Amino acid sequence: MRRTERLELVPITVEMVEAIFRDDRRACEQLAQASMPSAWPGKSLVEQAFSTSLEAIRAEPERLLWGDHLILDPKEKRVVGSVVFHGRPDEGGCTEVGYGIERTSQGHGYATEALASVMDWAFEAGAGCIFAVTPTWHTASIRVLEKCGFARAGTRDHDFVELLLFERRATSGT
Numbered sequence: 001m002r003r004t005e006r007l008e009l010v011p012i013t014v015e016m017v018e019a020i021f022r023d024d025r026r027a028c029e030q031l032a033q034a035s036m037p038s039a040w041p042g043k044s045l046v047e048q049a050f051s052t053s054l055e056a057i058r059a060e061p062e063r064l065l066w067g068d069h070l071i072l073d074p075k076e077k078r079v080v081g082s083v084v085f086h087g088r089p090d091e092g093g094c095t096e097v098g099y100g101i102e103r104t105s106q107g108h109g110y111a112t113e114a115l116a117s118v119m120d121w122a123f124e125a126g127a128g129c130i131f132a133v134t135p136t137w138h139t140a141s142i143r144v145l146e147k148c149g150f151a152r153a154g155t156r157d158h159d160f161v162e163l164l165l166f167e168r169r170a171t172s173g174t
Contacts (some may be wrong), residue, residue, distance in 0.1 A: 002069065004117045007110060010034075012068040012082070014061045021054050032070055035078040037102035051086060063088045067122050071101070071114045080105035083118045085130075093128025093170075099144070111144045119148060123170045133163040 002009040010032060019027035028036050057064045066088040071081040081101035089095040097119070101111050119130055133156055134141040142164065150166035157163070 002117055002121060004113045006073070007080075007114055007117075008072040008074045009069040009083070009114055009117060010072055012065055012070060012084070014058055014065070016070075017054065017057050017065070032072065032079055033077070034070075034072045035076075037079060037104070039102060040079065066095075067097075067118060067125070069114070069118055071110055073105070073110075080110050081114065083114050085122070089122075089127045093126070095122065095127055095130055097122075097130050097132050099132075106140070111141075112147045115144060115148050119168065127170065129167055129169045131165060131167045133158075133165050136162050136164055 001011070013031065016028060016031045019031060025036055028040075052064055064087050066085055068084040069082065070079050071083065072078065073080050079102075081099065083097065083099045086096040086098070097115070099111050099115050122130060130150075131153065132145055132150060134145065136155075145166045148168065150168045152164060153167040154165045155162055156165050
């Protein structure tokens with residue numbers, strides 16, 4: 001588990017993913033040792049956070065759950081979000097990261113704090129670059145990425161939506 005000034009970052013395990021896929025709130029809360037937001041887990045979370053099948057995750061958890069964390073508010077013992085990579089870095093040392101904060105916990109800087117901590121870990125673990133995408137209209141997400149040192153690196157079209165591509169490379173200090 002990683003800790004920041006205000007948060008606990010709990011690694012996501014295969015058991016947690018299995019509970020999420022089953023929509024088993026009680027099991028999720030027991031494994032996280034924290035209450036889950038009312039909208040989590042659910043079909044939307046599964047579609048957003050897991051781009052691969054449960055069978056694939058079970059077969060290669062070290063690669064597919066690499067660096068994935070739940071974000072907990074330890075004072076309230078509740079999950080406020082997550083930071084997930086799209087797998088271990090590729091041959092070129094790059095990986096994609098995504099993050100989300102449940103609606104009632106947005107606007108408190110949790111995404112920035114958690115993302116910065118997990119990125120530090122990823123660079124220490126050997127990632128050479130991390131990229132992220134966000135819709136052009138999502139100003140809060142753009143601001144999180146900018147605060148975490150990401151630079152705009154282009155655009156990408158996805159399902160009738162233009163996404164901004166951001167990238168951050170490891171430096172000798174990370």
